[in-house]
Amino acid sequence: MASAIEQLAKNANWGALAKATDLKRRLLFVMGALLVYRLGTYIPVPGIDPNVWDGIFDQKMGGIMDTLNMFSGGALSRMSILALNIMPYISASIIMQLASAMSPKLEALKKEGGSGRMVINQYTRYLTVLLATVQAYGLAVGLESMQGPTGSAVIDPGLFFRISTVVSIVGGTVFLMWLGEQITARGIGNGISLIIFAGIVAEFPSAIAQVLELSRQGSFSGFALLALFAMVTGVIVFIVFMERSQRRVLVQYPKRQQGNQMTGGETNHIPLKLNTAGVIPPIFASSLLLLPLTIVGFSGAEGGDFTAGLARFLQHGQPIYMLLYGGFIAFFCFFYTAIVFNPEENADMLRKYGGFIPGIRPGKNTADHLDYILTRITVIGALYLVFICLLPEFLISQYNMPFYFGGTSLLIVVSVTMDTVAQIHSHLIAHQYEGLMKKTKLGKRRGMMRGTR
Numbered sequence: 001m002a003s004a005i006e007q008l009a010k011n012a013n014w015g016a017l018a019k020a021t022d023l024k025r026r027l028l029f030v031m032g033a034l035l036v037y038r039l040g041t042y043i044p045v046p047g048i049d050p051n052v053w054d055g056i057f058d059q060k061m062g063g064i065m066d067t068l069n070m071f072s073g074g075a076l077s078r079m080s081i082l083a084l085n086i087m088p089y090i091s092a093s094i095i096m097q098l099a100s101a102m103s104p105k106l107e108a109l110k111k112e113g114g115s116g117r118m119v120i121n122q123y124t125r126y127l128t129v130l131l132a133t134v135q136a137y138g139l140a141v142g143l144e145s146m147q148g149p150t151g152s153a154v155i156d157p158g159l160f161f162r163i164s165t166v167v168s169i170v171g172g173t174v175f176l177m178w179l180g181e182q183i184t185a186r187g188i189g190n191g192i193s194l195i196i197f198a199g200i201v202a203e204f205p206s207a208i209a210q211v212l213e214l215s216r217q218g219s220f221s222g223f224a225l226l227a228l229f230a231m232v233t234g235v236i237v238f239i240v241f242m243e244r245s246q247r248r249v250l251v252q253y254p255k256r257q258q259g260n261q262m263t264g265g266e267t268n269h270i271p272l273k274l275n276t277a278g279v280i281p282p283i284f285a286s287s288l289l290l291l292p293l294t295i296v297g298f299s300g301a302e303g304g305d306f307t308a309g310l311a312r313f314l315q316h317g318q319p320i321y322m323l324l325y326g327g328f329i330a331f332f333c334f335f336y337t338a339i340v341f342n343p344e345e346n347a348d349m350l351r352k353y354g355g356f357i358p359g360i361r362p363g364k365n366t367a368d369h370l371d372y373i374l375t376r377i378t379v380i381g382a383l384y385l386v387f388i389c390l391l392p393e394f395l396i397s398q399y400n401m402p403f404y405f406g407g408t409s410l411l412i413v414v415s416v417t418m419d420t421v422a423q424i425h426s427h428l429i430a431h432q433y434e435g436l437m438k439k440t441k442l443g444k445r446r447g448m449m450r451g452t453r
Contacts, residue, residue, distance in 0.1 A: 023188075023427045027424075033183050034194065037195055040075075040081065040172065040175070040176075041199070044079055044081070045081055048154065048155070050078075057077050071196060071199065071200075071286065071290075072087075073203060075199075081168045083172070084172070085196075085199065086176050086180060087290060088131040090283060092128040093124055096120060096124045106120065125177065129173075132170045132174070136173075140166060144157040176195060188423040188427065189419075194420070196283070197412060200413055212225075239410065239411055242274055242275060243414070243418055246274060248269040248271055249270040251267070251356070251357060252358055270370075274377050276340055276341055276381065277332065277337050277381070278419075281385055285328035285329045288328055289325065321393070325393070329382070333385055337374065343366075343370035343371040347364070347367035357369060385411070388410075
């Protein structure tokens with residue numbers, strides 16, 4: 001069976017997509033959902049003067065504003081109803097996962113399987129609404145205090161504006177949360193990641209145009225421009241190499257006598273990815289930094305105010321920002337890896353099916369061995385993520401490089417692209433396998449019919 005699947009994987013080609021009607025339907029649904037999302041980023045919050053807001057946003061560009069705008073796919077620069085994007089949901093997911101690790105009740109729910117996960121997901125949704133409400137209210141208050149060159153950003157400040165802003169932005173966040181779940185269930189998976197991916201990719205053309213304009217104005221020399229794109233290409237190649245890297249742990253199954261035949265004796269392996277956590281640590285780290293600073297980025301405080309000083313220290317390229325960002329990435333790399341891969345459960349599964357790691361006794365010794373290997377490769381994975389995400393920060397502090405060419409955005413785009421291609425490829429393999437099984441059954445039926453004749 002395994003060899004047949006491997007052969008199908010080798011023979012799988014994208015031409016089979018024309019015959020895979022279910023996969024085409026899923027892909028069309030994903031494209032339609034992402035199109036709806038992009039249209040939603042152009043629906044403005046009621047009561048905002050767009051011309052005044054454009055001037056204010058240009059003045060406040062940098063640091064928190066750029067990060068928020070990147071994850072919102074440009075919705076913040078247009079002050080859309082999707083200005084918070086999916087970030088409150090990600091923040092709620094972080095809080096629930098931390099709570100699950102500390103609360104025995106939530107831990108028991110996780111072990112109940114599908115029903116327990118549904119309850120935790122419902123708690124996550126409620127917490128998302130709460131966080132989005134707090135952030136949306138802070139955003140509304142901050143907008144009322146903003147003054148542009150031609151007047152206030154809010155046409156008619158007051159209680160009605162705050163209520164309408166909270167309702168609009170919270171509704172947009174809840175809609176995106178629902179849309180991400182629909183993409184995961186009815187599309188090809190990775191719904192939340194695909195939404196963030198679509199927002200980042202949509203702003204790439206304007207970032208490239210900004211770089212070319214800076215080069216035309218003389219801010220970038222021709223050599224610096226070539227060096228920038230060479231760096232981006234090198235980072236992409238490095239990300240692909242590291243995301244495909246894995247440590248294979250050899251597993252052996254003993255031979256067994258069944259009648260007159262010997263079965264078993266097979267050799268397999270447990271693939272441990274170098275970066276088991278994927279793009280989750282940078283997204284979680286960015287979300288955690290943005291959560292308490294959403295109001296700070298929109299406060300009208302001057303330099304002497306505490307919030308303004310905090311925002312200044314957390315600008316891109318600042319040492320405190322880089323230290324916190326790198327520390328959060330490393331923490332979530334280990335934390336999420338511990339959630340995704342449980343050495344004790346895998347050791348019990350191996351013992352249940354008679355498998356063992358050569359030279360390691362089954363049970364606790366196997367779990368300790370897997371934990372030791374996973375810890376070592378996670379250290380390398382965490383260093384890789386910190387390097388990728390902080391390298392552009394040093395360049396941003398030295399050059400006026402657009403934030404969209406940062407390591408986090410490239411990591412998300414490349415990783416989500418690889419995961420999506422793998423999902424499509426697996427659907428193609430499954431489709432070809434189903435077709436092969438149907439042909440085999442049809443051939444057997446024809447043979448039986450010929451035998452009866």
